[in-house]
Amino acid sequence: MKWTEVCVHTNAEATEMVSFHLQDLGAEGVSIEDPEVLQQDWTQGYGEIVALNPADYPTEGIRIKTYLAEMVDxxxxxxxxxxxxxxxxxxxIDPAPATISTQEIDEASWANAWKQYYKPVRITEKLTIQPVWEEYVPESEEEMVIRLDPGMAFGTGTHPTTSLxxxxxxKYQPEGARVIDVGCGSGILSIASARLGAKSVLALDLDPVAVRSSKENIALxxxxxxxxxxQGDLLIGVSQKADLVVSNILAEIIVLFTHDLPRVLEPGGTFIAxxxxxxxxxxxxxxxxEAGIEVVETIYQEGWVAIAAKKW
Known part of the structure; x- marks a missing residue:
């Protein structure tokens, strides 16, 4: 089967909104080529990743790519x-240079070429992500491994937003917590919650491709x-209570359901955005x-923000 690669050359500020519009138009996922990763010292802290090829990245700005089946106009x-x-x-938001290019891609070569860059990586003190095609032995009994097959639609789980x-x-999930993951994507945060001792996790996503991907990774x-x-639209129709709600999606989407957090969260419960x-x-x-949820910690990484907040 032939696919068409659609590539948008943009900048860091516009990355999230361009990615959102690509998916809103029907793309099942995006890949982001940011030359900033070439400057990172991957030997420090947790994890290990193979050498990246500078030729795969733009000299300026960011490239966002998606792949469309041949029946798409x-x-x-x-x-x-x-x-x-x-x-x-x-x-x-200025998306400059905002250029769009396309090229045909053969499915067999495209589906496997990127895997050479994705290796097991330690994300936190306890959590490690292992691609299903790689062998990995935990370094200690405390290390918790998340096996992941991101497939066509989702990233590898090493993006700063996932790491944060x-x-x-x-840090904040209590033992035996009841967790809701809003916008679960590949299911990685739901799996992380379960590995960290959650009693139950409800994973929600409006995209049926995400639901399918999550279920596959949960089974793995x-x-x-x-x-x-x-499948679910944010917290609409969710009646169960949670000790923790986590959501790794666009800021513009997060603010659409913060008013629902007091209804869902137990007193003392935590929201991670x-x-x-x-x-x-x-x-x-x-x-x-405005929702009466108190921010207790904000952390940053490479221009991205994650927030922990409490309902008292």
Whole structure:
């Protein structure tokens, strides 16, 4: 089967919104090529990753790519995408250079080439992500391994937003917690919660591709009895209570359900929010204040923000 790669050359500020519009137009996921990763010292802290090839990254800005099946009208997709990139300027976000390019990709070569760059990586003191095609032996009994097959639609779990989420989960999730994961994606945070001792996890995502991917990864980790996964629109229709709610999605989406947190969270419960660029931090903080949820910690990594907040 042939696929078309659609590539948007943009900048760090516009990354989240461009990614959102690609998926809103029907893309099942995106990959992000950010040259900043070439400057990171991967030998420090946790984890190990193989050498990255500078030729795979732009010299300036960021490339965001998605892959569309051959039955998609590529010209119509790109026209609508270009209009949305233009509209971003009206929202105060300049996506420059905002160029769109396309090329045909053979499925067999595309599906496997990227795997050479993805190795087991230690994300926090306790949590390690292991791609299913790699062998890995934990270094200690305390280390908790998350087996992951990101497939077509999702990243490898090593993006700063995921790392920040997992660090706050490790710090704030109580033993035996009831957890809700809003916008579960590949299911990685649901699995992390279960590994950290959650009694039960409800994983929700509006995207049926995400629900399918999450269920597959939950099964890979043999956690079907702990994690239930279903299609859901944020916290709409969720009646169960939670000791912790976690969400790694766009700031603009987080603020759509913060008003629902007091209804879902138990007294003393924690909300962990990630996927927030620094420029949108105050938007989320204000939304939490209006909901009566108190921020207890904010952490940062490479221009991204994660927040831990409490319902007292």
């Amino acid at each position: 590529i010209e119509a997709f790109c026209r609508e995408l270009q209009m949305r990139l233009t509209d971003l300027k009206g929202m105060g 989420s997992m660090k706050l989960l490790e 980790n043999e956690l079907e009895e702990t994690i239930s996964c279903r 990630s996927g927030i660029i620094e420029e949108k931090e105050e938007l989320v903080l204000q939304s939490l204040r």
